[in-house]
Amino acid sequence: MKRCLVVDDSSVIRKVARRVLEELDFEIIEAEDGQKALDQCFEDMPEAILLDWNMPVMDGLEFLMQLRSSKNGDKPKVIFCTTENDISHIAQAVQAGADEYIMKPFDREILENKFHEVGLI
Amino acid sequence: MSIDSRDFEYLRDFLMKSSGLVVKPEKEYLLKSRLEPLVRSKGMASISELVSKMKAPSARDLQNTVTDAMTTNESLFFRDKSPFEHLDDIMLPYLLEARKTRRKVRIWCAASSTGQEPYSVAMSLKEQAVKVAGWNFEIIGTDISKTVLAKASAGEYTQFEVQRGLPIKLLLKYFTQKGENWVLNEDIRKMVKYQEGNLLESFSNIGKFDIVFCRNVLIYFDLDTKRQVLEKIAKQMDPDSYLLLGAAETVMGVCDKFESVKGARGLYKMK
Numbered sequence: 605m606k607r608c609l610v611v612d613d614s615s616v617i618r619k620v621a622r623r624v625l626e627e628l629d630f631e632i633i634e635a636e637d638g639q640k641a642l643d644q645c646f647e648d649m650p651e652a653i654l655l656d657w658n659m660p661v662m663d664g665l666e667f668l669m670q671l672r673s674s675k676n677g678d679k680p681k682v683i684f685c686t687t688e689n690d691i692s693h694i695a696q697a698v699q700a701g702a703d704e705y706i707m708k709p710f711d712r713e714i715l716e717n718k719f720h721e722v723g724l725i
Numbered sequence: 726m727s728i729d730s731r732d733f734e735y736l737r738d739f740l741m742k743s744s745g746l747v748v749k750p751e752k753e754y755l756l757k758s759r760l761e762p763l764v765r766s767k768g769m770a771s772i773s774e775l776v777s778k779m780k781a782p783s784a785r786d787l788q789n790t791v792t793d794a795m796t797t798n799e800s801l802f803f804r805d806k807s808p809f810e811h812l813d814d815i816m817l818p819y820l821l822e823a824r825k826t827r828r829k830v831r832i833w834c835a836a837s838s839t840g841q842e843p844y845s846v847a848m849s850l851k852e853q854a855v856k857v858a859g860w861n862f863e864i865i866g867t868d869i870s871k872t873v874l875a876k877a878s879a880g881e882y883t884q885f886e887v888q889r890g891l892p893i894k895l896l897l898k899y900f901t902q903k904g905e906n907w908v909l910n911e912d913i914r915k916m917v918k919y920q921e922g923n924l925l926e927s928f929s930n931i932g933k934f935d936i937v938f939c940r941n942v943l944i945y946f947d948l949d950t951k952r953q954v955l956e957k958i959a960k961q962m963d964p965d966s967y968l969l970l971g972a973a974e975t976v977m978g979v980c981d982k983f984e985s986v987k988g989a990r991g992l993y994k995m996k
């Protein structure tokens with residue numbers, strides 16, 4: 605079973621994502637900010653990361669840059685999932701190593717589509 | 726309230742004749758759910774009133790609106806992915822060799838709806854710019870519905886639509902943000918020409934094509950209509966041209982002019 609780390613400071617979003625992704629046969633781990641997510645990755649690198657942008661302590665972009673420059677940090681597929689919907693944010697994320705990008709609000713179909721796009725399903 | 730049986734028969738026959746759409750008796754709810762909003766927006770009292778107005782001599786526009794409301798226009802970018810992989814891996818390599826003296830390839834998206842399919846073709850070609858440099862590609866999208874053609878020409882999509890099938894890198898590369906929406910850049914838009922075209926009518930003045938996409942429209946037709954459409958399409962193709970059908974469609978048992986390309990789902994050549 606593939607594991608997906610869901611990083612979002614909103615427990616509601618984490619729950620929604622968990623519900624959809626569990627149906628797609630992922631094992632879910634949750635983190636509420638970038639620092640906790642990074643700790644989790646160093647302990648045990650997941651195959652997929654669904655990543656919010658704005659979070660306390662460490663935001664998603666900072667997390668991604670640190671992840672990509674650490675050992676095995678190039679392995680997980682990272683999909684941003686954020687309300688930052690403008691082209692400059694998207695460009696920044698892609699440049700920092702995001703594989704895909706979901707603009708909130710999203711639905712089940714978009715989530716599934718993007719996981720398909722990066723080859724996780 | 727259910728639809729009066731004579732009104733149902735009239736609508737069923739009308740849709741069959743105007744677009745090929747088959748409405749089975751058990752799909753009466755579809756007529757209701759799609760026509761009732763139209764009835765209300767036109768300030769009419771009932772589907773019966775709509776039907777009687779459709780019978781008037783100058784009801785052409787109203788009839789088109791009804792056809793429009795009843796056809797399914799759903800589309801997405803790079804739908805099913807594999808047709809576009811076939812384009813890169815099978816069709817282009819073959820055609821770049823087979824058409825090298827005239828250096829021209831014509832592609833037809835029959836039933837192109839809101840444009841996602843022809844634009845996906847255009848973006849795929851753009852991604853191969855080096856290989857196809859010096860070649861002339863003509864992409865034509867046709868559809869029965871003026872409404873979807875207008876949307877296709879505008880090339881403007883909602884945030885929801887650009888997140889269905891379109892890789893984020895292509896969004897960045899080929900679209901510009903406009904408020905909440907996303908507009909395809911002009912260099913992609915101008916690669917595609919749109920025109921009105923009903924698959925039930927003759928399309929002999931449209932010329933011959935090297936690739937024909939006819940996807941997710943035959944499913945709405947009955948067997949006879951499917952066969953007639955495929956035979957007419959065959960006449961617009963050269964002996965070595967390609968045909969692509971949707972994931973739920975096949976030529977098997979429908980039309981014997983085509984055979985499937987081995988190992989390539991949904992891809993056909995003429996026998």
Ligand SMILES: C[S@@+](CC[C@H](N)C(=O)[O-])C[C@H]1O[C@@H](n2cnc3c(N)ncnc32)[C@H](O)[C@@H]1O
Nearest residue numbers: 744796797800836838869870923924940941942
């Ligand atoms: C579901 S869409 C398919 C769009 C696209 N080919 C795809 O696969 O995503 C079907 C389209 O067929 C069009 N259509 C239905 N009947 C037609 C006919 N008789 N002639 C031409 N187009 C027709 C509809 O207007 C609609 O836009």
